[in-house]
Amino acid sequence: MEKIKSLWLDFFESERYENGWWERKKALYHKRKAEIVRIQGNGHIIEKLSDENKTNYRYLFHLSYLIKQHDRFFKEEKVTPYQFQMAEGEIMHHKETPRNTLDDHHTPKLIPHTWRDGENQRFTYDRLAAVKYAERWWNSYNPEFETFAVDCTNYVSQCLLAGGAPMRGAPVREQGWWYQHDNWSFSWSVAHSMRWYLSGSTQGLQGKAVESAEELQPGDIICYDFQGDDRWDHNTIVVAKDANGMPLVNAHTDNSRHRYWSYEDSTAWTPNIKYKFFQIGG
Numbered sequence: 001m002e003k004i005k006s007l008w009l010d011f012f013e014s015e016r017y018e019n020g021w022w023e024r025k026k027a028l029y030h031k032r033k034a035e036i037v038r039i040q041g042n043g044h045i046i047e048k049l050s051d052e053n054k055t056n057y058r059y060l061f062h063l064s065y066l067i068k069q070h071d072r073f074f075k076e077e078k079v080t081p082y083q084f085q086m087a088e089g090e091i092m093h094h095k096e097t098p099r100n101t102l103d104d105h106h107t108p109k110l111i112p113h114t115w116r117d118g119e120n121q122r123f124t125y126d127r128l129a130a131v132k133y134a135e136r137w138w139n140s141y142n143p144e145f146e147t148f149a150v151d152c153t154n155y156v157s158q159c160l161l162a163g164g165a166p167m168r169g170a171p172v173r174e175q176g177w178w179y180q181h182d183n184w185s186f187s188w189s190v191a192h193s194m195r196w197y198l199s200g201s202t203q204g205l206q207g208k209a210v211e212s213a214e215e216l217q218p219g220d221i222i223c224y225d226f227q228g229d230d231r232w233d234h235n236t237i238v239v240a241k242d243a244n245g246m247p248l249v250n251a252h253t254d255n256s257r258h259r260y261w262s263y264e265d266s267t268a269w270t271p272n273i274k275y276k277f278f279q280i281g282g
Contacts, residue, residue: 021265021266021267021269022265024264024265024269025264025265027264028260028262028264028265029067032069032242032244032246032260033069033070033244034067034068034069034242034243035067035068035069036065036066036067037066037067037068037073038065038066039063039064039065039066040063040064040066041061041062041063041064042061042062043059043060043061043062043082044059044060044062045057045058045059046058046059046060046081053087054085054086054087055085055086055087056083056084056085056086057083057084057085057086058081058082058083058097059081059082059083060079060080060081060082061079061080061081061082062077062078062079062139063077063078063079063080064076064077064078065077069242069243069244070243071243072242072243074240074242074248074258075257075258076248076256076257076258076259076260077138077139077256077257077258078254078255078256078257078259079139079254079255079256080096080254081096081097082094082095082096082097083095083096083097096267122203122204122282123164123165123166123204123205123282124164124282125163125164125165125219125280125281125282126162126163126164127163127217127218127219127280128218128219129162129163129164130159130160130162130163130218130219130237130280131159131218131219131237131239131240132162133158133159133162133163134155134159134237134239134250135239135250135257137155137158138250138251138252138255138256138257139255139257142158145158145179146182146184146189148189149253150191150253151252151253152191152234152235152236152251152252152253153188153189153190153191153193153194153235154188154189154252155237155250155251155252156194156221156235156236156237156251156252157177157179157187157188157189157194159219159237160205160221160237160280161179163219163280165177165204165205165280165282166204166205166282167179168203168204169185170183170185171183172185173185173186174186176197177194177197177201177204177205191223191224191232191233191234191235192231192232192233194221194223194232194235195223195232195235195276196232198221198223198276198278198280199276204282205280205282206280206281206282207221207278207279207280207281208278208279208280208281209276209277209278210277210278210279211277212277213246213247213261213262213275213277214245214246214247215277215279216238216247216261216277216278216279217238217241217279218238218239218240218241219237219238219280220237220238220247220277220278220279220280221235221236221237221238221277221278221280222235222236222237222238222247222249222261222275222276222277222278223235223275223276223278224236224263224273224274224275225273225274225275225276226263226266226268226269226270226272226273227270227272227273228270228272228273228274229272230274232276233268234251234253234263234268235251236249236250236251236256236259236261237249237250237251238261239257239258240258242260246260246261247260247261248260248261249261262275
């Protein structure tokens with residue numbers, strides 16, 4: 001819708017310098033020897049609530065960048081929720097919609113190595129299947145699974161499952177990695193718990209920690225601690241490599257596709273950010 005596009009562009013102009021993310025994004029592309037060739041955006045209203053004096057709107061803004069890097073082109077996409085209020089013909093309180101970012105950091109520690117099912121379970125990870133799933137559902141939600149306000153880890157878990165990763169540990173939520181109907185392990189849906197599950201699992205789904213993002217391949221996982229306080233906030237799945245051989249990732253919550261792995265252009269980014277890189281196997 002053109003009105004929403006104009007509204008978002010006004011917001012973009014006012015916020016781009018205040019928060020510094022646009023300058024970081026341009027610097028990031030410069031560092032990658034890439035350039036933004038074209039930017040396109042479209043808005044879609046998802047909720048309209050009216051009372052006597054005002055109307056509250058929620059909408060999704062789908063932003064896509066056509067990127068040229070050396071002799072290659074690729075498209076980066078991101079969908080972000082916004083909200084505003086209309087009263088007496090005036091637009092007020094236009095802002096990015098806040099999400100619950102707590103992601104249940106204070107979950108109990110995972111119980112190590114007390115498996116009853118699939119004790120010696122091994123699997124061959126189908127990276128192509130995991131990436132195909134990540135591409136299919138990057139901006140939508142598989143109705144076979146619960147959808148969370150903070151959905152990044154749930155989405156990554158589904159991708160891993162599509163790649164053949166075996167579930168185990170049910171029904172104890174602090175144990176293993178699993179999803180059953182209306183219940184699931186903490187490691188399935190909580191970023192902090194998945195990071196530690198991948199570090200500690202020695203059977204079935206396992207993550208081998210490596211030193212650099214460059215060592216990752218499509219289907220591997222990156223964990224993010226934005227504040228650098230050892231409370232892990234976010235997970236992404238690698239779906240491609242750019243012209244420099246560096247990972248491009250897909251993610252949920254702010255739904256993103258083919259985003260550069262470092263998240264330096266994110267409003268959540270801080271100079272204290274920590275990463276954990278996992279090669280997935282079993």
